[in-house]
Structures are given as C-alpha cells and as structure tokens.
Amino acid sequence: MDKQDNRGPEANGGRPLNFLEAIIEEDIRNGKHNGRVHTRFPPEPNGYLHIGHAKSICLNFGLAEKYGGRCNLRFDDTNPTREEQEYVDSIMEDVRWLGFDWEDRLYYASDYFDQLYEWALKLIREGKAYVDDQPADVISEQRGVPTRPGVESPFRNRTVEENLDLFLRMKNGEFPNGARVLRAKIDMSSPNMHMRDPVMYRIMHARHHRSGDKWCIYPTYDYTHGQSDYLEGITHSICTLEFEIHRPLYDWFLDQIIDTDYRPRQYEFARLNLNYTVISKRKLLELVEGKYVNGWDDPRMPTISGLRRRGYTPLSIRNFADRVGVAKRENVIDVGLLEFCIREDLNRCAPRVFAVLNPLRVVITNFEEGKTEELELERNPEDPSMGTRKVPFTREIYIEQEDFHEDPPPKFFRLSPGREVRLKGAYIIRCEGFQKDDNGRITEVYCTYDPETRSGSGSQKKVKGTLHWVSTQHAVNCEVRLYDRLFMKEDPEEATGEEADFKLFLNPDSLKVVQGKAEPSLRNAAHLEKFQFQRLGYFCVDTDSSDEKLVFNRTVTLKESWIRASGKES
C-alpha cells in the first residue's frame, strides 16, 4: 500500500452527535445490551462498492470504533444467480483500503442456511408459514396494492403435515424453479405490503458461490437479514431508508425465534447522493457493460476502486463521509465537497513537481548553451520535512502554452512580449520576442534572464506572475489523462421525458488525453503515487503506467480563483 494512503483518520472530537450516535449513547446510558455496540456492513456481492457504500462503511465501522464495539463484514449472499466471488474479493479489498478491519469476523448469510431452514420448519409446525403453489404473477396479483387489501391464497390453510412434506420436497429438488414458495402467514390486509404473507423461500436450481449445489431453495432478504443480525449478536443494524417499511417484518421474524432479552434493532439513515453522478449499482453496471467507461475502476467512476485509481486517498474519503453527515432527510451532496476533501489531504501530503501539459518551447538567449544548473527545490511548502529535489535548468525550457499571450487580456500576469515573470525556483525572465507558424500558432518564445534574480539569492525584484517549467533536454515524456465530471447534468437521473435515459447526459469531454513533459524526478514514480503538478492540480500515476510509458491521471485541479479570460482550458 502507498505510504500516502496509510494515515489514520482525523480525531474529530468537536463534531456534534448524529442521530445514531445519540441513540447509541442513550442505549449505553440505559445499560442496553450491557453497553455493547456491535454493527455490521452487509453488502451483497453483486457489484463493486461505491462512494455511497463508503458512507455506510465509515458509519458502521466508525460507530463501532468510537464506542469500543465491533463491526462485522457480512456478505448478504442469498441470491446465487447474481453473486460472484469476484465481487467478494473486490469488496474486501475496498473495505481494507479504506482502513477498516473486521478481524476474524468475516461472515456470509449463506453460513446460516441450515439454521434458517430449521427455523422455517419451526414456523411451519406452528402454523405460521405455508407452501404456496401459485406462480409469481398470481401471488403478486393477490397481494393487491398499497391502498387496497390483498386476498388470501387458496393454499394458505394447508395442514402442517402437507406444508412440511411440500417444503421438504422443495428442498430435495423435486420441483422446478418458481413452482412453489414458502410464505410467512401474516396478514393479507396489512397496510404494509411487506406484511402480506411475504415469501421466505424460493426454488432456484443454481450453484451458489459458497454452498455450491447443496441447496436449491434460497431464503429471501427479509427472512435472512434480521436472523443473521441475531446470530451475530448485532445490537444496532443500520441500513438505508428504503428498508424502513421492512422493519415490522424484520421484527416479526425475530419475534418468532427469540426467547431471550437480547434482540437487534434496525435503524435507517438517508443514503448518499452526489450531483453530476449516478450512484446506483444498476446504472454503474450499465456504464461498464455498455463500455461508456473502461471498467469498474475507471477513474471517472464513483466506485471506491475508481476513486482509488483516480488518486483519492482513504483519508479524504473518510473525512468526506464524516462531513456529509448522517440523517434521515433525502440529500444531494455537492461533488465540490468531495473535491475539497481530496485537495485538503493532497495539499498536505503530495510532493510538488513541475510538469507541462501543453508544451511551448522557450529559449533563454543569454543563458549559456550546453550549461545545466542543478536547482534544489522544496518538495512541499506545507511540510519542510519532505525535503528537496533537484531540478535541472537549461537554456531551453518548456512552459505551458496558455502561460504566454501575444496580446494579453486584462489582469493577465503571465508571459507576453516585453513582460517579466519568474520561473519558479529559478530566475526572472523577460520576453523579447516569439515566432509563429503559417497558421498563426506560437511556436517558440525568446527570453532573456536576469542572473541576479536566482531563487534564494536574496533578490528583491518582484514580478506578478510565476510559471512552472521543464528543461527540454531533461524532460520526461508522459501521457496525462485529464478527467472531468462524467455527467453534464446535476441530476442525470431526473426524468425529462417518458423514457429518460441518464446516459444522454454523459459528458463527452469527461476524458482528454494529452502528451506532457515532466521533470526528470518523476521518471521512476510508482503506481498510484501522488503529486501536485504545480499550478495545475493533483495527479497520480495510473496503473497503466510502465517503464516505457509514464501515465498520469489528474485527480483534481487546483482551486481556480482566476477564470481564464478567453476559452476554457483543459
């Protein structure tokens, strides 16, 4: 793991309590669960984790950490047709990368299949569950709509013996997929749809990523989750708002099996939404499968793996999760806050270097030909302990094309004919002339330097602008991938017509690739190593980078308080 990624989270002492912390502190005061706090993060391994999961991870592991409790990692793997080992692996990697540790508490809902089956038998024996022979569409029809009660299944009042026999035969694989289900016998006229005899087991002749071919009936989420919490000793079972209406069912199933004081309780909070991005797993999958992006870890994706590759640090994401807060109100967070968090962190830890993205050759006509001056520049003005680096200065250098204007707009502090600027860490130069090609493009700029103004020499001369630069002779070629937001619209999911498609709002300029010139110290940078390209932004070495070809991703630009007068620059 990158050294830059290995720092602990903020102390964060002064922040007011969120509503879950308030509940937990109240519980602790009341001696509930003997003061024990035990949470869990329960992903379904059917996709990659995204920034919304990061909020949940930080919440669950964070709460446990804060109150001296524990947090389990539990894979909610009750549907073998959509779950894969690849996702299990990526999820564990992402949770660890964020800096959380489930120690020896790695669990799978599938570990509880035997127990769940026993409890199902118990419910049948007690007349609280029955086998329904009807197809899904009929059951759905009978369930009614939220505003009207449903009707009972004709199979609702089978004898216990018949139910036991049928359920056993379901388990033994005697029936095809969908032929029968086991349902809880609750209340078909409940105003809560989830209480209208919910399905507990369905027949799926499918190989499970862990239990293999042992089972051909699988429990549903509702029949599994609360019991799993119970088996693991979870005290506070935290999930998102859409499960709020499931809570009575969560409690109903627990009522049937619990005969002790201890019982887990479900709490719901509002999931994270980010503007200019989509967060649902389904939509992210669509972007991947439709090749709108280059995989789950494409640096434009809001997945944890995408953010990692983009150059985000675990600390920046944890600070972000902390700042967005936890409440029950629907919310849309400004991506600007995420960007603030990564700038804040990288400003402290990223070494500064020079790289030129759109090179323009500058000849310093009064500098000795063939001479190389080794300048020693600080790595980070925020942190002198990071030391210095050597940067060679020569007669010919590259500067940024946009740092020269033949005819400068007002308040342009950079280079133009007759004006002076400082080359950061080197000398002040004056523009004496330039050359254009037939198309009017500036091809070369001629300057003279003032030998008295060398950095650190004590020269008092002041100029308005300071430029970054790279010696042409020593420059390292690199590919730089400039990312912008993936969507042009604040809410890409907002329906604008009948079949509104979020993909219509993809930003065609979300990725621009340029060939840049970097200072030589960057030649051996490691994958995911992070830098500030001075005056440009924060960049990290992409995983595509190799000895033959250095590749950088732009994580985020520097904050820009000077809006460029004409046209937009990448």
Next chain:
RNA sequence: UGUCCCAUAGUGUAACGGUAGCACUGCAGAUUUUGGUUCUGCCUGUCCAGGUUCGAAUCCUGGUGGGACAACCA
C-alpha cells in the same frame, strides 16, 4: 384513495422550550516565488396556518411539499 418517513442559508448538518451555529460553495480583502495554501470579513436560512407557553426551529393540531412501499432483488 392506505401505511410509514422527512422538511433549518445555494448544498449538507447542529441547536433536545431560552441569543439559529458549523462545514462546503459564493463574494471581498491580507499574505504568498503555485492566480494554490493560510488568514480575515461578508452574503444568505427555521415550508405554511393555527394552538400551548413569559418564551417555539424545537411541543400539539391541520395543511402543503418531498420520499419509501405493490420482485420468488437486496
């Protein structure tokens, strides 16, 4: 013609009957060999109507607005 949840600056989030605060954003200014960072200042808010109270963002009632629920998904 239902049940449940929610409503505080532009965006988030506090204030638990007693001066509406914090963060991000935005705008100004200071410092600056990064138009970065840092520092200072400013703008902007309790959905509406009643009620209780000496006093209401907070409690009550009724509206309004938003969200969730009708997979053998989670």
